[in-house]
Amino acid sequence: MDQQLQLTSIPQHLKQRLDWGEPALTIIDARARSAFNISHIMGAISLPENELLPRAIKSLELTRDIYIYHSTDEKTSATANLLRNAGFKNVFELTGGLAAWKAVGYPIEGNCAIFA
Numbered sequence: 787m788d789q790q791l792q793l794t795s796i797p798q799h800l801k802q803r804l805d806w807g808e809p810a811l812t813i814i815d816a817r818a819r820s821a822f823n824i825s826h827i828m829g830a831i832s833l834p835e836n837e838l839l840p841r842a843i844k845s846l847e848l849t850r851d852i853y854i855y856h857s858t859d860e861k862t863s864a865t866a867n868l869l870r871n872a873g874f875k876n877v878f879e880l881t882g883g884l885a886a887w888k889a890v891g892y893p894i895e896g897n898c899a900i901f902a
Contacts, residue, residue, distance in 0.1 A: 793866070793878065794878065794880075794881050795878040796880075796882070796886070797880065797882065797886050797887045797892060800813070800880060804829070810850065811850070811852070812831065812850055812852050812853070813831065813852075813853045813854075813855075814831060814842075814853070814855075815827065815830040815856075815884075816834060816835050816838055816854055816861070816862070816865040817832075817834065817856055817857050818834055819834055821857070822834075823896055824896050824897050825888075825894045825895070826884065826894060827880075827884060827892070827893075827894060828892075830855075835856070835861070835865050838865060839868055842872070842874070843872060848873050848875055849875050849876060850874075851876045852874060852878065853878045854878070854879060854880065855879070855880040855883035855884060856883060858883070859882070862879045862880065862881075862883060866879045
């Protein structure tokens with residue numbers, strides 16, 4: 787199987803896992819905390835890029851399934867690689883990030899969520 791396919795995920799795949807109630811995953815929003823506060827994927831945690839590694843190493847198991855997104859796919863890939871290089875085994879890049887999630891109508895939360 788193509789390695790790139792294993793490293794990325796579309797919003798529908800993540801939503802399907804959430805709908806099935808799979809608890810062993812974490813969604814990380816690696817954007818600035820101010821962007822996170824405006825809106826983010828429901829259930830995501832804020833781990834801005836500058837805090838990502840120390841906080842992830844302290845609080846997440848290396849084998850946990852992690853879905854990560856940033857403001858662009860390039861930044862998502864870079865932050866995902868930080869986690870992979872630190873030893874995290876199951877890191878998936880959410881292709882299209884928050885914009886792709888919103889585009890298919892999946893739930894968000896944050897200050898602007900009440901207007902969405």
